[in-house]
Structure formats: structure tokens, C-alpha cells
Amino acid sequence: MNTEKILEKALELEPLTIEEGVFLFENAPLALLSFCANEVKNKLRPAQDRKKVGWIIDRNINLSNICVTRCKFCNFSRSKNSPEAYVTTMEEYNQKISELFKIGGRQVLLQGGMNPDFGLDFxxxxxxxxxxxxxxxxxxxxxxxxxxxxxxxSGKSYYEVLETLHKSGLDSLPGAGAEILVDRVRKIISPAKCSSKEWLEVMHEAHKLNLPTSATMVFGHVETIHERMEHLVKLRETQDKKPDYSEGFITFIAWPFYSLGTRLEKEFGEFPKISGSEYVRMTAISRLMLNNIKNIQASWLTVGKAVGQVCLHSGANDFGSIMMEEHVVSAAGANYSLDSNEMVQAIREAGFEPKRRNSRYIFEE
Ligand code: SF4
Structure with missing residues (x-):
């Protein structure tokens, strides 16, 4: 195996194997990876969009912090009897969404714990x-x-659940809970959460419904580099199976793991922070491995503005959102924020043209 041959294959948009991904991660110079990831990005995008970087205003609203899953990396969840347990009320939704609309946002990211009192009807x-x-x-x-x-x-199939939710107003399904799609890892960090096979099956059913979805990865905990690449290949194979009428995974976003105060940290000790250069390396390799997913998002929210800007030169074409009220990654030590003006400025500083987009990654302006 050698770096040049693997990169030539990636530049032809051929799928790389897990081993090739590992080889690039361990051997390829970062500048070369970034250059090739940019070439691939440009091949996958219309010529007129190459200098444009998308962004969106959205608001994260947590439905509840009561969760029976108790993942070991999560500082956000509480048991039902905890004095800090809450369920968001309709008055609170109305107030928070009115605030979002006032600043021009339309998208709400609704997430929260696996509250046993919430069912399909809720x-x-x-x-x-x-x-x-x-x-x-x-x-x-x-x-x-x-x-x-x-x-x-509910005893209903994934498809039936998704179809019912879609009819009630669900517009798109976030790729939350992917972490690393390898069960050895999941058994350590989130043993009560769905398996990697279940996660991927749900996404395939969502693709059959033509529900836009995102793919994510949380890395830098107990996984190996091989398992990171296995994760990317599983996403690519699921995307390959999507029906032609469906967008499938509309984007891919990787987040570094922050261990501060988590049960995982108590069990294994402090995890070394993912460096800026490792995040850029993973972004570039993701662009090379995921040859069938159009958009790669740079998660400035978890790595900061400067690293996010470098990612825009290393395969990423989207800068994500002004995330009003983010509580999950910030609870574990990631504390970055930008307002709309700063977001636009950050994209310009990086040498690109900022473009507000909608949740389907279509430019609105
Ligand atoms: S990450 Fe999500 S599912 Fe896991 S414990 Fe936290 S809220 Fe629950």
C-alpha cells in the first residue's frame, strides 16, 4: 500500500477500503490529505458553488433530560427522580421558538433523553x-x-414509526447517537443504546421515506483508528443502498469527544483532547472515504472557529449552525459560540462566500 496510489483512487471517487483509510490516517502528510480532500469536494460540487459555504440558524431544544439509557459519555441525562430532571413545557417551546423566529431562524433541533414516559403519541x-x-x-x-x-x-416497525412521525411534522432525522458504529465500542460507552445495525437500519428506512438524514461520528474515546474507518465505510454502504429518489445522508459531521466529568472519564481516566490537526485530518479523510455523501460539515461548535476554518480548506463545505441553546456537548467541556455576524465573518475570513441555506442544504440567498 502506498499513499499516492490510495489518493489517486480517492481522486477518481473510487471507494477506499477500511485498511486504505487507516493507512492514510497513519501515513499521509496533512497538507496532501487536505489538498486531495479539496479536490474531491470540488468534483462533487457544481462549479458555481465551489467558493460558497453554507450555514444556518437553528435552535436546539431539549425535550427532556430524563433518560434511561445513561450513556457513559453523557453529562446531560438525569434519572426521573433527580431534582434536576425536567420535561420542556409547551409554554417554553412557544417562547424559545418565538425567539428563534425573531432572529430569522426556522429550524429547531429537538433532542433529549430516552424518557420512558414519551411514546409515539406524545x-x-x-x-x-x-x-x-x-x-x-x-x-x-x-x-x-x-x-x-x-x-x-409501540410494536410498530421503524418504517411505520418514521412514517407516522413524518405525517405529524418531522422534517428530517438527525444522525444523533451514531458515536462509533462498531458494537465493541458501543458496549463500552453506551451499552443500553441501539446497536450499530439498528442505527443503520433506521437510517435506511428513513431513506426509503425520502426523509433527509445526517450522518455523524463522535471520536477520540475508546475506539481504534480501524473502527473510525469501519464507521465511515458502514455509512457509505448504507448510502449506497438508498433509493435513487432519496437524498439519504445529506451531510456528515464529526465531533471530537470531550470527557470532562463524564462516567467514561471516571472509568478510564482523562482522555487526551483531540488536537486541531487530528480533527482536520479526520475531516479530510472523511471527505475522501465518503464519496457518495455530498456535504461535509466543519463542526466549529466543538473545535472552535480557527480549526473549523482550516477544515473548509480540507474537504468541508459547510459551517453548520448558530446553535442557540446547545447543552449536550457544552456539558462535557466544549464551549464555543458565534452569532450570525461572527459566523458570516468567519466564513469570509477563511476565503469563502457565506450562504444561508435551508435544512436540505439548498442555498436560500
Ligand atoms: S447521550 Fe442521549 S441517549 Fe445517551 S444518556 Fe445522554 S441523553 Fe440519553
Missing amino acids: YCNLFSNLKKNFPGIILHALGPAEIVFISKK
Whole structure:
């Protein structure tokens, strides 16, 4: 195996193997990876969009912090009896969404714990009420783990659950809960969460419904480099199976793991922080490995503005969102923020043209 041959293959948009991904991660110079990832990005995008970088205003609203899953990397969840346990009320949704609309945002990311009191009817009522109260709202909500949870509770198939939620107002399904799609890893960090096979099956059912989805990865904990690449290949293979009429995974976003105060840190000790250069390396390799996913997002929210800007020169074409009220990654030590002006400025500083987009990654301006 050699770096040049693997990169030539990537530049031809041929799928790389897990071993080739590992080889690049361990051997390729970062500048060369970034250059090739940019070439691939440009091949996958229309010529007129190559200097444009998308961004969006959205608001994260947590439905509840009560969760029975208790993942070991999560500082956010609480048991039902905890004095800090809460369930968001309709008055709170109305207030938070009004604030979002006031600053020009339309998309709400609705996430939270696996609350045993929430079933299919609860989510359907919530989504249809929000759609009624806020015409034009876009609901990017739940994730495969919740769909598996609701499916088991209701006795309905993943497809039936997704179809019912979609009819009640679900617009797109976030790729939450992917972490690393290898069960050895999941058994250590989130043993009560859905398996990697279940996560991927839910996404395939969502693709059959033509529901836009995102693919994610949280790395830098107990996984090996081989398992990171296995994760990317599983996403690519699932994307290959999507029906032609469906977008499938519309984007890929990788987040570094922050261990501060988590049970995982108590068990294994402090995890070394993922460096800026390792994040850029993973972004570039993701662009090379995921030859069938159009967009790669640089997660400035978890790595900061400067590293995010470098990612825009290393295969990423999207800068994500002004995330109003983010509580999950910030609870474990990631504390970055940008307002709309700073977001636009950050993209310009990096040498690109900022473009507001919608949740389907279509430019709006
Ligand atoms: S990451 Fe999500 S599923 Fe896991 S414990 Fe936290 S809230 Fe629950």
C-alpha cells in the first residue's frame, strides 16, 4: 500500500477500503490529505458553488433530560427522580421558538433523553402542535436511537414509526447517537443504546421515506483508528443502498469527544483532547472515504472557529449552525459560540462566500 496510489483512487471517487483509510490516517502528510480532500469536494460540487459555504440558524431544544439509557459519555441525562430532571413545557417551546423566529431562524433541533414516559403519541402531538403554532417551522428531531426505542414500545416497525412521525411534522432525522458504529465500542460507552445495525437500519428506512438524514461520528474515546474507518465505510454502504429518489445522508459531521466529568472519564481516566490537526485530518479523510455523501460539515461548535476554518480548506463545505441553546456537548467541556455576524465573518475570513441555506442544504440567498 502506498499513499499516492490510495489518493489517486480517492481522486477518481473510487471507494477506499477500511485498511486504505487507516493507512492514510497513519501515513499521509496533512497538507496532501487536505489538498486531495479539496479536490474531491470540488468534483462533487457544481462549479458555481465551489467558493460558497453554507450555514444556518437553528435552535436546539431539549425535550427532556430524563433518560434511561445513561450513556457513559453523557453529562446531560438525569434519572426521573433527580431534582434536576425536567420535561420542556409547551409554554417554553412557544417562547424559545418565538425567539428563534425573531432572529430569522426556522429550524429547531429537538433532542433529549430516552424518557420512558414519551411514546409515539406524545411525539406526534408535540410535532403537530408546533407545526400549528409556528407555520414554516422545520423540525429536525429525534434520532435512530429514539426510533428504535419508540418502535419497541409501540410494536410498530421503524418504517411505520418514521412514517407516522413524518405525517405529524418531522422534517428530517438527525444522525444523533451514531458515536462509533462498531458494537465493541458501543458496549463500552453506551451499552443500553441501539446497536450499530439498528442505527443503520433506521437510517435506511428513513431513506426509503425520502426523509433527509445526517450522518455523524463522535471520536477520540475508546475506539481504534480501524473502527473510525469501519464507521465511515458502514455509512457509505448504507448510502449506497438508498433509493435513487432519496437524498439519504445529506451531510456528515464529526465531533471530537470531550470527557470532562463524564462516567467514561471516571472509568478510564482523562482522555487526551483531540488536537486541531487530528480533527482536520479526520475531516479530510472523511471527505475522501465518503464519496457518495455530498456535504461535509466543519463542526466549529466543538473545535472552535480557527480549526473549523482550516477544515473548509480540507474537504468541508459547510459551517453548520448558530446553535442557540446547545447543552449536550457544552456539558462535557466544549464551549464555543458565534452569532450570525461572527459566523458570516468567519466564513469570509477563511476565503469563502457565506450562504444561508435551508435544512436540505439548498442555498436560500
Ligand atoms: S447521550 Fe442521549 S441517549 Fe445517551 S444518556 Fe445522554 S441523553 Fe440519553
